[in-house]
Amino acid sequence: MKKITDYENKKVLVLGLAKSGVSAAKLLHELGALVTVNDFKQFDQNPEAQDLLTLGIRVVTGGHPIELLDEDFSLIVKNPGIPYTNPLVEKAVSMNLPILTEVELAYQIAECPIIGITGTNGKTTTTTMIGLLLNADREKGTARLAGNIGYPASEVAEESSAEDDIVMELSSFQLMGIKTFRPHIAVITNIYEAHLDYHGSREEYVKAKWAVQENMEANDFIVLNWNQQELRELSETTKATIIPFSTKEKVAGAYLADEKLYYKDEYIMKSAELGVPGSHNIENALAAISVAKLKGVSTEVIKQTLMIFTGVPHRTQYVGEVGGRKFYNDSKATNILATEMALSGFDHSSLVLLAGGLDRGNSFEELVPSLKGIKAIILFGETKDKLYTAAVEAGIKMIQRTENVQTAVRQAYDFSEKNDTILLSPACASWDQYPNFELRGDAFIQAMHQLKDIEK
Incomplete structure (x- = not known):
């Protein structure tokens, strides 16, 4: 890493x-700052x-005592999950105290190029695709996933060297706390309405x-979803290319x-050779291909890598087959748009959808067009009655x-038959029944494996 002196003896x-x-x-602490850590959880x-x-x-x-700000700090490094409406943060803003996020520190010490991927949906899948593509036939260094x-x-x-890529x-949330952050390549997968709270x-x-492109110049590149007028x-x-x-x-x-x-x-x-289904994954692949080409990855390596990429855990992830039925885990679909995208990748006539979860006040009317033609739907959680109404419609x-x-x-298995697909894509957050979407997805996979035992 770069040995910077910006923080020596500064109160942070x-x-x-x-x-x-x-x-x-x-x-x-390693860079010589006088660090105070403040966390809400009891010691x-x-x-x-x-x-x-x-x-x-x-x-x-x-807690987050506002009196901490009497101590003449030079700056704050804020966890992205803490909102700017937090009283301590509001007070810091009123004092014009610089508030950074940890990605800014990463940029300041990084010796290697940074490829930054943002957007409303598809970030994780696109990031993972890019990492795999850049590592597939690499002779020096490593493409390291981060953020x-x-x-x-x-x-x-x-931990990175000059021969790596991050x-x-x-x-x-992270991008609200940058100052000099400048990726050599940036990607915006798409922008929809999200996180308005x-x-x-x-x-x-x-x-x-x-x-993400605020500090980029003409010799940097920004990969943009041209389907979106915005x-x-x-x-x-932007100054970036x-x-x-x-x-x-054609673009x-x-x-x-x-x-x-x-x-x-x-x-x-x-497009049919991609290892993951759905029109949204075609967009993700096109973004990843753009980055790979900018980094000099060969067409053959790109093709072979994307053919065997079967998805990120909990994101339209193929998890196995039982009794001739294919199972896909899309537990990360915590909103209607994500489920709409997942549904676009499957033949509805042989699809059994599992959906439901935390009730955030949605009526699910906008999901109705994407549900049409589905063979069966199994509903659970707080929203099961609302989703039932949408399914009837x-x-x-x-x-x-x-x-x-x-x-x-188990019910989806009983409703289905050989050559059907069983898809968990809840369109809701998990918190009514599961601590996070990962554990909800794990429960889906575990239940699938239990079916295997029944089949024996």
């Missing part, structure tokens, strides 16, 4: 722990804070996403034509309400 407040906060605190239930204390880092736990995908960016940057998934308005959400218009305001991708028209980048994928008129592969003949994902899998 790290606000919120989790993985990124722990990494930021350790890095700043006796906070192993991360206990660990940092043994390193000589000051910790304040059990919102689960690996603290500053920790990855600290492939960094970036949330809008955090950002306050769509305008602020889009502004946060678009910040991104076309925003493209006129634009690489468009589209599933609707001067990556595109779909006659069910084939191209990059600047070079044929790459058939869509004309689905076979509708069943059940208790949870586990019972839904």
Whole structure:
């Protein structure tokens, strides 16, 4: 990593722990900063804070006392999950105290190029695809995944060498806390309406996403979804070189034509050869192909890698076959749009959908067109009655309400027959029954494996 001196003897407040906060605190301590860590969780239930204390880092736990700001800090490094409406954060803003996120620190110490991927949907899949493509036939260095995908960016940057690439998934929350951050290649998969409870308005959400290119220059590249008029218009305001991708028209980048994928008129592969289903995954693949081509990856390597890529866990992930039925885990589909995208990739006449979860007040009317033609639907969780109404409106003949994902899998199996597909794509968050979407997806997979035991 770069040995920077920017933080020597400066008082820095790290606000919120989790993985990124722990990494930021350790890095700043190593860089000579006078670090104070503040986390809401009580000290006796906070192993991360206990660990940092043994390193000589000051910790304040059990709340976010505003009086901390009387201590003349030079800046705050904020956990992305803490909103700007937090009283301590609001006070810091009023004091014009710089508030960064950990990805800014990662950029400052990184010796290698950063590829930054953001967007509303498809970030993790596209990030994973890019990592695989850049590592597939690599002779020197490694493409290292980082950021919102689960690996603290500053920790990855600290471990990386000049021969590596950092492939960094970036949330809008993280991008609100950048100052000099400049990826060599940026990707925006798409922009839809999301996280308005955090950002306050769509305008602020889009502004946060678009910040990924704020410091880019003409010798940098930004890969944009040309299907979206909003991104076309925003493209006129960047200094970066634009690489468009589209599933609707031929563009001067990556595109779909006659069910084939191209990059600047070079044929790459058939869309049907992708290892993951769905029109949204064609978009993700086109974005990944654009980055791979910019980095000099050969067409053959791109094709072979994308053919065997079967998805990211919990994101339209193929998880196995039982009794001639194929099972797909899309537990990450925590909103209607994500489920609509997943449904676009399957033959509805042989599809059994499992859906339901936390009730956030949605009526699910907008999901009705995507439900039409589905063979059967099994509903669970707080929203099962609302989804039942939508399923009736869509004309689905076979509708069943059940208790949870586990019972839904067994009923889906009983409703289905050989050559059918069973898809978990809930269109809802998991928190009514499961702590997170990962555990909900794991429950789906476990229930599938239990079916295997029954079949024996």
